[in-house]
Amino acid sequence: MLAYIIRRVFQSLLVLLIVGLIAFSMFRFVGDPIDNMLGQERTMEDIDRLRDQLGLNDPFVVQYWNFLTGAMQGDFGMSYRQGRPVAEILLERAPATLELAGVSALFAIVFGIGFGVLTAIRRDGVLANVVMTVSLIGVSLPTFLIGILLIYIFSVELGWLPSFGRGEVVRVGSWWTTGFLTESGLKALILPSITLGLYQMTLIMRLVRSEMLEVLRQDYIRFARARGLRERSVNFRHALKNTMVPVITVTGLQLGSIIAFAIITETVFQWPGVGLLFINAIQFVDIPVMAAYLMLISVMFVGINLIVDLLYVAIDPRLRADTTARAK
């Protein structure tokens, strides 16, 4: 068991090292920040001075080493564009994205599992059919279109919800800002969260549904019924738990992509998070910001994957036995 965990952590670190290399390579091969940072009237001396200052004249390995050690301490260098530490800028933007992603994920998981179970156990019900049809639309429409559609209906036509921004935010602690504590902040979260979470919600729902249908055919479900257990217990205690292993895999991956996809939603809703920051950074070839963003996203992906793998073991006793057997 311990060996398994150590192995997985080690693999995760390896992945991060590789991503770090890719992120770092951008410094060398994508665009030249100097062009953007200095105006038209630059001199060769100006350029050289700035290159030195940014460490761009060091050998590749030294630069990579500096990048890695820096990144580990949360130091991603200075933003080419804003002239401030990247970490500071990211920290400022992170709460907006994390709150949005968190609410979206919650929405996707709760409704995804709920609707998935519903459509599986009431396969021929009216509600199940409606949900299935609507979910088809959910998967097939691109995210930005859904966002624009929601804005059109709920902001422009009905005027119920804001069409952009985070609303009023409250500062909590030294750097976290939250939209959960004000009415306008909560209202502002609704449309972007639905936009961002809808696709994942339908994916989770369809997966739960198909897994659930599969599990409901199993002998142990039949045997549970033959022992006179209630439908509720059969469906939720016996069936749902058995669908969880594949569902957790996909859900975990989807949570990672929620953060990645936030770029689109943040652009549509002008949401002041790291996604929007990244889009702006691309326009200005602000490589430290781009690299830091890439690292951040991959840390999250890898972290979620690791948690998913450990969750399997927590849920399925058979895996527990196998991993201990292998570890011994």
Added chain:
Amino acid sequence: MADRVQGISSRLREGTAHKPAAPDGGTDKPVLSLRDLVVEIPTRYGVLRPVDGVSYDISAGEILGVVGESGAGKSMAGNAVIGLLDPPARIASGQVRLNGESIESLPRSEMRRLRGKQIGMVFQDPLTSLNPLLPIGEQLAETIQEHLPVTRREARARALAGLEEVGIPGAADRLDSYPHEFSGGMRQRVVIALALCAEPCMLIADEPTTALDVSVQAQIIALLKRLCRERGMAVMLVTHDMGVIAEAADRVAVMYAGRLAEIGPVADVLTAPRHPYTYGLMGSTPLAARGQRRLNQIPGAMPRLGHMPEGCAFHPRCPKAAPACSQSVPQPVVMGDGHLAACHFPMTVEPQEAAQ
């Protein structure tokens, strides 16, 4: 294997499997009575009848073996009794009486309360019958608490007693074990404990040993037999194994194409079958004498459900078939004490065979 067969044949000779029976094949107060049970499956191509007018009784403390080729409707009949037919299959007519009360048209919720509490069921494959993610003590306690007004502690105590009763060694330490930590035979014991933990008066065992290692099959059958006697349960034992029938069953019902071909005390049916189908299954000499456990192969195949021949469903394969056979469906006729066969031209019993 050899001494087991010896045991079977000696038992058959002694006729210990024979029980006094009412004319319809059961003793006076049956736990389960089927009366003209018909199960139908409506399909696009018409209505199929996997069970077509089956009647039999099972008394307390009695094991009725049910045999027949694959697709004969054995499982369908069992599922109909416990109310677990998969839609669109349904009981179209006839009665299922449990301790004298009709249960075939009970509402779903009442039928559910009956399952486990009055009727237990054991399936073929113990590997897939247990929820892999719940400890077996959990699954037992949950079932016990569903049916009996006991606390969690009492439920666990009963779970433990149940495991001990079915012969799980070191039961106290196994309550928190998961199904995968047991061997196949032990798992089937756990399954039996689960089916019986709310003390039902009736058990349906649908091929309980088919998926097991030959070495443990006899143990499971012995266990079922012991539980049946000790608890006075009525047991419906579906199997393809004539050794199992000879060893465990008191009476045997032979099904063919959804209908009852023959039913009677094991000793009579095995040594002196009257229905040509049963005769074909057993071969021409008494089964046990040849040490044979598997059913004989009869040339041809059972008709498919949508294509039942007129009259006796067996006539295309029957060596004794006559014109009358394709015209009218033979009704069960009394052949002996509690022995019925549904055939226009039953086999005659040759004296020397009957004497054996």
